[in-house]
Amino acid sequence: MPEQKKLKIGWFSFSCCEDSTIVFVELLNDHYKEWLPLLEFRHVNVLKSKNELSDIDVAFVEGAIANDKDEAELKEIRKVSKKLVAIGSCAVKGNPSNQRNDFDEEKKKHIQNFVTTWGLNEKVKTLKECVTVDDEVDGCPMNEEVFLNVLNKYLKEFGVVNA
Amino acid sequence: MHSVDMDLSIDKISKIEGHGQLDLKIRNGKVEELKFKITENKRFYTKAIEGKPFIAAPSLMSRICGTCSISHLLCCITAIENALNYEPSEQIKVLRKLTTYGLMIRDHALHLYFFSLPDVFEKDSILDFDPNNKKEHDMVHEAFAVKSAGNNLSKAIAGKAVHAPFPMVGGFTKIPDKETIKKSITELKEVRPLVFNLMRIFEEWPYALKRKTTFVAQKSKDFSFMDGPIVTTDGETIDKDKYTDYLERVVIPYSTATGYNFKKGNYFVGALARLNLNKEALHPNTKKDAARFLKWFPSDNVFDNNLAQAIEILHAIDHSIELLEKTEFKPEKLTIIKPKKCSGTGVVEAPRGTLYYKVDINETGVITHTDVIVPTQQNQINIEHDIKHFVEQNLTLNKEKMALEIEKIIRAYDPCMSCATHFLKINWL
Numbered sequence: 001m002p003e004q005k006k007l008k009i010g011w012f013s014f015s016c017c018e019d020s021t022i023v024f025v026e027l028l029n030d031h032y033k034e035w036l037p038l039l040e041f042r043h044v045n046v047l048k049s050k051n052e053l054s055d056i057d058v059a060f061v062e063g064a065i066a067n068d069k070d071e072a073e074l075k076e077i078r079k080v081s082k083k084l085v086a087i088g089s090c091a092v093k094g095n096p097s098n099q100r101n102d103f104d105e106e107k108k109k110h111i112q113n114f115v116t117t118w119g120l121n122e123k124v125k126t127l128k129e130c131v132t133v134d135d136e137v138d139g140c141p142m143n144e145e146v147f148l149n150v151l152n153k154y155l156k157e158f159g160v161v162n163a
Numbered sequence: 164m165h166s167v168d169m170d171l172s173i174d175k176i177s178k179i180e181g182h183g184q185l186d187l188k189i190r191n192g193k194v195e196e197l198k199f200k201i202t203e204n205k206r207f208y209t210k211a212i213e214g215k216p217f218i219a220a221p222s223l224m225s226r227i228c229g230t231c232s233i234s235h236l237l238c239c240i241t242a243i244e245n246a247l248n249y250e251p252s253e254q255i256k257v258l259r260k261l262t263t264y265g266l267m268i269r270d271h272a273l274h275l276y277f278f279s280l281p282d283v284f285e286k287d288s289i290l291d292f293d294p295n296n297k298k299e300h301d302m303v304h305e306a307f308a309v310k311s312a313g314n315n316l317s318k319a320i321a322g323k324a325v326h327a328p329f330p331m332v333g334g335f336t337k338i339p340d341k342e343t344i345k346k347s348i349t350e351l352k353e354v355r356p357l358v359f360n361l362m363r364i365f366e367e368w369p370y371a372l373k374r375k376t377t378f379v380a381q382k383s384k385d386f387s388f389m390d391g392p393i394v395t396t397d398g399e400t401i402d403k404d405k406y407t408d409y410l411e412r413v414v415i416p417y418s419t420a421t422g423y424n425f426k427k428g429n430y431f432v433g434a435l436a437r438l439n440l441n442k443e444a445l446h447p448n449t450k451k452d453a454a455r456f457l458k459w460f461p462s463d464n465v466f467d468n469n470l471a472q473a474i475e476i477l478h479a480i481d482h483s484i485e486l487l488e489k490t491e492f493k494p495e496k497l498t499i500i501k502p503k504k505c506s507g508t509g510v511v512e513a514p515r516g517t518l519y520y521k522v523d524i525n526e527t528g529v530i531t532h533t534d535v536i537v538p539t540q541q542n543q544i545n546i547e548h549d550i551k552h553f554v555e556q557n558l559t560l561n562k563e564k565m566a567l568e569i570e571k572i573i574r575a576y577d578p579c580m581s582c583a584t585h586f587l588k589i590n591w592l
Contacts, residue, residue, distance in 0.1 A: 013182075015203075015204040015206060016229075016581075017226050017227060017228050017229040017232065017581050018180060018181060018228075018229040018230065018581050019226075019229030019230075019232065019325045019326060020229070021229065022230050022273075022324075022325050023229075023325060025273060025277065026310070026324065026325075028307065029307040029308075029310055029311040029314065030307075030311075032303070032307060036290075041288075041290055044290075045175055045177050045178075046177075046178065046180070047178065047288050047289065047290060048177060048178070048287050048288035048290060048291075049177040049178065049287050049288070049570070050287050050288075051177075066204040067204065096206070096211070096223065096226050099206065099207060099208075099211040100206075100207050100210075100211070103207075103210070103211075107210050107211075107213070110210060111207055111210060114205060118204070118205070118419060120204060120205075140226065140326060141229065141325050141326060
């Protein structure tokens with residue numbers, strides 16, 4: 001029997017409440033048996049310590065980008081991933097993590113000391129403002145059905161299951 | 164031993180909710196520097212909510228955290244209703260308890276099975292559990308079954324397990340139907356026996372870290388996580404509206420989250436505190452069937468937080484079954500509450516400990532100020548003290564083992580970094 005090919009995935013999070021990470025972990029309740037032979041979890045910090053940031057087929061990235069360090073990390077993820085999928089509203093549209101982008105002057109003044117001290121950028125960015133994004137799963141938290149469709153699409157595209 | 168030198172940096176603490184780091188410097192057998200850093204970027208929720216109508220506030224504030232969003236939702240609702248002098252009906256109180264129980268089952272199960280159980284089995288991840296090994300296979304199956312029961316209870320009562328749409332200021336937008344309730348009861352009864360395996364595992368796990376600290380929790384009469392005075396193991400009882408007299412804010416220069424002391428001393432909030440202070444209030448069926456496990460409490464072993472969470476899962480199941488079986492749910496319209504200039508406090512027990520909300524509302528119903536204190540902020544200083552205590556007792560460990568053991572201590576607290584960094588006032592020292 002030839003060895004079952006696996007889709008090498010990563011799951012990453014930046015500025016957000018990690019609601020889609022929770023939804024993803026809850027989806028495992030129903031899909032774990034089906035996914036275990038099909039997915040290789042290369043980098044999923046919420047589930048494991050020994051993670052590999054290399055040779056990823058599909059990176060699922062949750063959250064918005066609030067500072068240069070996170071942007072550099074996102075670019076590194078992009079570099080080692082064949083496809084990158086923005087997960088959830090903060091990654092796709094920026095909000096609600098980008099609420100401070102629309103703060104009035106008084107509110108901005110109130111948070112400025114913190115923004116400067118912690119090296120936050122003046123504007124919170126969506127993923128596609130920083131890197132090429134291949135697919136988007138919007139929602140707060142992400143829409144489960146759309147996520148499953150995207151995952152199934154890549155399982156076929158990478159030849160893990162028959163098209 | 165006294166010549167031990169070590170520089171240890173854990174860049175990304177794994178199997179926790181959110182982002183954290185740790186730096187440790189040992190010189191000549193002494194801990195010179197220990198920094199437990201919460202590195203989550205702040206998202207300024209308490210500032211963003213200013214100027215928004217109170218009716219919209221709970222749903223937005225629940226976005227502070229994905230995993231305990233229901234606690235934020237209900238605590239914010241409670242604070243607003245208290246401010247407006249609105250007393251919810253008994254049916255709404257029951258629905259809020261059930262919503263909380265769904266959260267406790269799912270969230271504790273996530274922590275115990277997915278984050279802590281690999282430590283017990285000396286595996287990196289639950290993903291590494293061997294499907295051909297019966298014990299490991301069964302644990303994975305049980306993990307999903309229990310987690311799923313909590314998830315489904317939240318969905319049935321509150322519409323969703325994450326950012327639930329039904330609970331609002333003034334009630335619920337939807338009351339569960341008979342078929343949904345029947346299904347929930349069946350599922351909860353099915354998973355109940357599995358929780359005993361979980362309790363046994365954490366009872367038998369020989370890990371211990373003991374250090375004298377103060378435990379603080381809200382003491383509700385039926386252990387429903389929703390009301391009651393705040394009590395401590397030092398024998399104090401505090402009215403919820405007076406919490407600011409006791410909690411002392413501490414700016415931690417290397418952490419994006421503000422820490423807290425209780426009357427200038429570090430303290431512990433969470434399941435272990437609740438069991439230490441209020442185990443008599445657990446559901447009668449839980450007290451009867453988990454008597455063997457309850458004997459461990461009160462405990463000052465931080466790893467008993469795991470066993471305490473497992474017992475709370477059982478209680479949440481038992482009380483949910485009782486509430487679902489005996490309550491005749493009737494249609495009830497959402498109450499529209501007239502705005503007025505007012506202030507109010509809400510306190511609930513979130514999965515990781517006591518959660519405080521304080522809101523100010525103006526005469527048009529707009530939020531003018533909010534203060535939020537979450538459990539992980541309160542535990543932050545205690546975690547650091549515990550790690551220091553552990554390191555000083557275990558200086559002979561090599562770097563890899565030291566990192567592994569420190570991560571286990573942090574995980575026992577089940578910290579939530581997303582919650583801890585919503586934004587608070589900053590007084591730079």
